[in-house]
Amino acid sequence: MNLTLKDIAQALGISVATVSKALKGYKDVSPSTRKKVLEYAKKVQFKPNTQAAFLRTKQTKLIGLILPKIDHDFFAQILKGILNQAEETDYKIIILCSDESYENERKHIQDLLQLNADGIFISIAKSTNKFDHLVEAQKSRTSLIIFDRYVKILPSHRIIIDDKKAAFRATEHLIQNGCDKIAYFRGDLISQISIDRFLGYKKALDHYKVPFNRDLVLTCNENTLEEGKSKAAQLLEKKLPINGVFAVEDLLALGAMEEFKKEGYKIPKDIACMGFSNWNLADLVSPSLSSVEQNGFLMGKKVFQLFIKDQKNKAEEKAFTTEIIPTHLVIRESTDFGIKT
Amino acid sequence: MNLTLKDIAQALGISVATVSKALKGYKDVSPSTRKKVLEYAKKVQFKPNTQAAFLRTKQTKLIGLILPKIDHDFFAQILKGILNQAEETDYKIIILCSDESYENERKHIQDLLQLNADGIFISIAKSTNKFDHLVEAQKSRTSLIIFDRYVKILPSHRIIIDDKKAAFRATEHLIQNGCDKIAYFRGDLISQISIDRFLGYKKALDHYKVPFNRDLVLTCNENTLEEGKSKAAQLLEKKLPINGVFAVEDLLALGAMEEFKKEGYKIPKDIACMGFSNWNLADLVSPSLSSVEQNGFLMGKKVFQLFIKDQKNKAEEKAFTTEIIPTHLVIRESTDFGIKT
DNA sequence: CTGAAAGCGCTTACAG
DNA sequence: CTGAAAGCGCTTACAG
Numbered sequence: 001m002n003l004t005l006k007d008i009a010q011a012l013g014i015s016v017a018t019v020s021k022a023l024k025g026y027k028d029v030s031p032s033t034r035k036k037v038l039e040y041a042k043k044v045q046f047k048p049n050t051q052a053a054f055l056r057t058k059q060t061k062l063i064g065l066i067l068p069k070i071d072h073d074f075f076a077q078i079l080k081g082i083l084n085q086a087e088e089t090d091y092k093i094i095i096l097c098s099d100e101s102y103e104n105e106r107k108h109i110q111d112l113l114q115l116n117a118d119g120i121f122i123s124i125a126k127s128t129n130k131f132d133h134l135v136e137a138q139k140s141r142t143s144l145i146i147f148d149r150y151v152k153i154l155p156s157h158r159i160i161i162d163d164k165k166a167a168f169r170a171t172e173h174l175i176q177n178g179c180d181k182i183a184y185f186r187g188d189l190i191s192q193i194s195i196d197r198f199l200g201y202k203k204a205l206d207h208y209k210v211p212f213n214r215d216l217v218l219t220c221n222e223n224t225l226e227e228g229k230s231k232a233a234q235l236l237e238k239k240l241p242i243n244g245v246f247a248v249e250d251l252l253a254l255g256a257m258e259e260f261k262k263e264g265y266k267i268p269k270d271i272a273c274m275g276f277s278n279w280n281l282a283d284l285v286s287p288s289l290s291s292v293e294q295n296g297f298l299m300g301k302k303v304f305q306l307f308i309k310d311q312k313n314k315a316e317e318k319a320f321t322t323e324i325i326p327t328h329l330v331i332r333e334s335t336d337f338g339i340k341t
Numbered sequence: 342m343n344l345t346l347k348d349i350a351q352a353l354g355i356s357v358a359t360v361s362k363a364l365k366g367y368k369d370v371s372p373s374t375r376k377k378v379l380e381y382a383k384k385v386q387f388k389p390n391t392q393a394a395f396l397r398t399k400q401t402k403l404i405g406l407i408l409p410k411i412d413h414d415f416f417a418q419i420l421k422g423i424l425n426q427a428e429e430t431d432y433k434i435i436i437l438c439s440d441e442s443y444e445n446e447r448k449h450i451q452d453l454l455q456l457n458a459d460g461i462f463i464s465i466a467k468s469t470n471k472f473d474h475l476v477e478a479q480k481s482r483t484s485l486i487i488f489d490r491y492v493k494i495l496p497s498h499r500i501i502i503d504d505k506k507a508a509f510r511a512t513e514h515l516i517q518n519g520c521d522k523i524a525y526f527r528g529d530l531i532s533q534i535s536i537d538r539f540l541g542y543k544k545a546l547d548h549y550k551v552p553f554n555r556d557l558v559l560t561c562n563e564n565t566l567e568e569g570k571s572k573a574a575q576l577l578e579k580k581l582p583i584n585g586v587f588a589v590e591d592l593l594a595l596g597a598m599e600e601f602k603k604e605g606y607k608i609p610k611d612i613a614c615m616g617f618s619n620w621n622l623a624d625l626v627s628p629s630l631s632s633v634e635q636n637g638f639l640m641g642k643k644v645f646q647l648f649i650k651d652q653k654n655k656a657e658e659k660a661f662t663t664e665i666i667p668t669h670l671v672i673r674e675s676t677d678f679g680i681k682t
Numbered sequence: 683c684t685g686a687a688a689g690c691g692c693t694t695a696c697a698g
Numbered sequence: 699c700t701g702a703a704a705g706c707g708c709t710t711a712c713a714g
Contacts, residue, residue, distance in 0.1 A: 052707035055690035114388035393691035396706035
C-alpha cells in the first residue's frame with residue numbers, strides 16, 4: 001500500500017493537518033515546513049489517495065464517455081481527441097458503449113452517477129427516443145456534454161456539426177456536376193442528425209430545382225457495407241434511373257459502389273457516389289470515395305475543453321453552450337468528373 | 342447528492358450497521374429487517390458510494406486499459422471484447438493510450454497505481470525496452486495482464502497469439518502457391534511479436550528449402566499505408582526479383598499493393614500479397630487482401646476473464662497464466678491463384 | 683504558523 | 699439478532 005499523510009507526518013514529527021496544507025499549497029504554512037514536506041513527499045513518491053480525498057472534496061476526477069459504437073472510425077477519432085486533452089489534466093476517462101441501445105445508455109448513465117463521475121460525455125444511441133436519463137444526469141452535479149448525436153428538444157451543452165449544411169453541400173456538389181437523379185441512403189428516422197442530413201439533401205434539391213422523388217430515398221438502419229449493397233440492388237431492381245447516390249455513412253456508399261460496379265456501371269460516369277464521415281478507408285478503395293470530412297479529433301478536444309470550462313463555471317448561472325465544428329467536402333474519384341474512368 | 346446508509350437507517354429507525362449488513366446479505370440480520378431494508382433501498386434507489394466503500398474494502402472496481410494506439414482496428418476489437426465482459430460486472434474500464442511511447446506508458450501505470458486500480462490491462466508500446474514500470478505494477482496489489490504485445494523476459498499473465506506459428510502459416514501459404522522470392526515487411530526490432538513473426542517467416546523458408554535473401558527483408562516502424570508504398574517502391578527500384586510479399590500489418594500490405602499496381606504489376610499473378618491482422622478494410626479493397634485473422638474480440642474477453650480469475654486467486658500462490666488465442670489464414674484475391682486476374 | 687477535531691460514507695470486529 | 703465504535707485517508711473550519 002502507498003504511504004499516507006499520517007506516515008509523512010510521523011516521519012517529520014508534525015501533524016497530518018499541516019502536511020495536508022503544505023501539499024495543497026495553503027499559505028498558512030511556514031516556508032521551511034512547506035519545503036520540508038514537499039521534499040520528503042517527493043523523495044518517498046507520495047501519492048495522495050483519490051478515493052479518500054473524494055469524501056471531502058466530492059471530486060472523483062472521473063469522466064464517463066458513452067459511445068454508440070466502438071469499432072467506428074469517427075468515434076475513435078473523437079476518443080483520441082478527448083484523451084489528448086485529458087492527458088494534460090488528472091481526469092481519467094471511463095469508456096462505455098451503448099451499442100445503439102437506449103437500455104444500455106440508461107444503465108451506463110445510472111452507473112456513472114453512482115460512481116460520482118465529474119462529467120459525462122455522450123453521443124446518443126440511434127434508438128433513444130426518451131431522454132429522462134439525460135435529464136437526470138443534468139439534475140445531478142455531473143457536467144453532461146452531448147456530442148455529434150444530439151437531442152434537439154433537450155437544452156444541453158453540445159459539440160456538434162451542422163449536418164444540414166454539410167448534407168446540402170454534398171448534394172450541391174453532385175448537382176453541380178450534372179446529377180439530377182440522386183438517390184439518398186438516409187439514416188434512421190429518429191435521431192436528429194439523420195433528420196438534419198435529410199433536410200440538407202432536400203434543401204439542395206429545392207434550391208437547384210431538382211425534382212424530389214420519394215422512391216429514391218432509402219432508409220438504412222445498420223449502416224453497414226451489406227446494407228449499402230442490398231439497397232443499391234433494390235434500386236437497380238426497380239429500374240429507377242439514377243446518376244448519383246449520396247449515403248449518410250461511408251460504408252453504405254462503399255457497399256453501393258461495389259454493387260454498381262458488379263452490375264457493370266461505371267463510377268462516377270454512370271453513377272457518382274458520395275459518402276459521409278470520411279473514414280480512412282474512403283481513400284483506400286477504388287475508385288476512392290468522396291465524402292464529408294468531420295474532424296472527430298477536434299470535436300473530442302472541444303468536448304473536453306467545454307467540460308473544463310463548465311467545471312469552472314459551476315458556481316455561476318447555468319447556461320448551455322453549443323459549438324459547431326466545421327466540416328468540408330473531400331472530393332475523390334467517385335465524384336470526380338474530370339476523370340470519367 | 343445521493344442518499345446514504347445513514348438516511349436509510351434514520352428513515353427505518355434502525356442502525357447504520359444493520360442497514361449495511363442487510364444490504365450486503367450478511368446472515369446475522371433477521372429476515373424481516375432485511376426485507377424492510379431491501380425494499381426501502383429499492384424504493385429510494387439507494388446507490389452505495391463506491392469511493393467510501395473503497396476506504397474499507399480496498400477495491401475501486403476500476404481497471405486501467407493501456408492501448409498503444411486508439412484508431413487501430415485490432416485494438417478496437419479487443420476493447421469491445423473487454424467491455425463486453427465488463428458490462429456484466431461492476432468493474433469500469435479507464436482507457437489510456439501510450440501512443441507507442443515508453444514515457445507515456447510509464448506515466449499511465451503510475452497514475453493507475455495511484456488511483457488504486459484493481460487491474461491493469463496493457464499491450465506494450467513498440468519503443469518500450471525497460472520494464473521497471475511493469476514490475477512495479479506487479480509488486481502492487483493490482484492485477485497486471487499483458488495482451489498481444491508481451492515481454493518475453495518478464496513472467497506475467499499473458500493473453501497472446503502464437504505469432505511465430507501464424508507467420509509460418511502465412512509464409513507457407515505463399516510458398517505452396519509457387520512464391521519463392523518472398524519479400525518480408527517486418528516490424529520494429531524491439532518488440533517480441535515482431536521478432537516472433539520474423540522467426541516464423543524464416544522458419545517457413547527453411548522448412549521448404551526456399552533460400553533466404555537478406556535484401557528482401559525491410560524493416561517498418563510506422564506500419565502505415567505510406568510506409569508500405571515507399572518500401573515497395575524501394576524494392577522495385579533495386580530491381581530485386583520478387584513474386585510475393587508478406588507484411589506484418591495490413592496497411593503495409595495495402596500500401597505495397599497500391600504501389601505494385603501503379604507500376605503495372607498484376608496481383609497476385611506477378612506478386613502475391615499477404616497482410617496480418619485482417620482489418621475490416623482487407624475485404625473492401627481490390628484485389629481483396631489475404632491476411633492472418635487474430636480474433637481481437639475473443640482476446641479482449643479472455644483478458645477480462647483472466648482478470649476475474651486472478652482476483653479470486655488473490656489469496657493463493659501467485660502463478661502466471663499464458664493463454665494462446667488461435668489464429669487462422671483468410672485467403673482472398675491477393676493470394677488466390679485460382680483467380681489469376 | 684500549527685494542530686486537534688470533526689466529518690466525508692462506508693465496513694466490520696466486537697460486545698451485548 | 700442488533701448496534702456502538704473504530705477506522706479507512708483525506709480536508710478544512712476552528713482554536714490557540
